[in-house]
Amino acid sequence: MSELYPAEVLINSATGAVSPATGRYAKHLSELGGIFSNADAWSRTIREENDPLIYEVLEYKQEGSDLFFGTTTMQPGKIGDEFYMTRGHFHEDRTKGEVYNTLSGQGLLLLEDRQGRSSTIEMREGSSAFIPPDWAHRSINCGPAPLVFTWFCSVAAGHDYGQILQQGMRKLVIERNGEIEVVANPKFD
Numbered sequence: 001m002s003e004l005y006p007a008e009v010l011i012n013s014a015t016g017a018v019s020p021a022t023g024r025y026a027k028h029l030s031e032l033g034g035i036f037s038n039a040d041a042w043s044r045t046i047r048e049e050n051d052p053l054i055y056e057v058l059e060y061k062q063e064g065s066d067l068f069f070g071t072t073t074m075q076p077g078k079i080g081d082e083f084y085m086t087r088g089h090f091h092e093d094r095t096k097g098e099v100y101n102t103l104s105g106q107g108l109l110l111l112e113d114r115q116g117r118s119s120t121i122e123m124r125e126g127s128s129a130f131i132p133p134d135w136a137h138r139s140i141n142c143g144p145a146p147l148v149f150t151w152f153c154s155v156a157a158g159h160d161y162g163q164i165l166q167q168g169m170r171k172l173v174i175e176r177n178g179e180i181e182v183v184a185n186p187k188f189d
């Protein structure tokens, strides 16, 4: 096993920059097919807004560590009446949870367990969210500015996207008459 060492990692609350970062990826709208309810609005936005960036993930991980952490920075916007969101996932290892801490912006963390129970936790500066093992989680930027949060997780957790990608989540977060609303996903009726 490689040797682990103490490290200071700087995180920018406004941009989500992680320094030093050991990994990063970006998700543009065209890579998020099937997660938004309004497929016409999805393809129109890709065309008209030139495939906008939806979110970026930066991470800090030491080779051989059991823990890693990083930031997710989500752009503001909507597809139809649905706010920009992450894919959403369960962990492959059903015994592993995760912690989020919001640094800036405002959003909702949408959670759901395998029995179909749903929960939402507000994401705003200074709020931390405990994600229990075996609850799927998706973050949603409901504000006008980027939503920046840190996450802390077990390396062994892994991502399981299958179920959420195929079925969606039981709740949708939409804007209606200028208000943020959590509504039932009609696909589950």
Ligand code: M6P
Pocket: 057, 071, 072, 086, 087, 088, 089, 098, 137, 138, 151, 159
């Ligand atoms: C959070 C963490 C990451 C995750 C990212 C994007 O930052 O949970 O592990 O990858 O959100 O979410 P998703 O992978 O569901 O698109």
Ligand code: ZN
Pocket: 089, 090, 091, 098, 137, 153
């Ligand atoms: Zn996770």
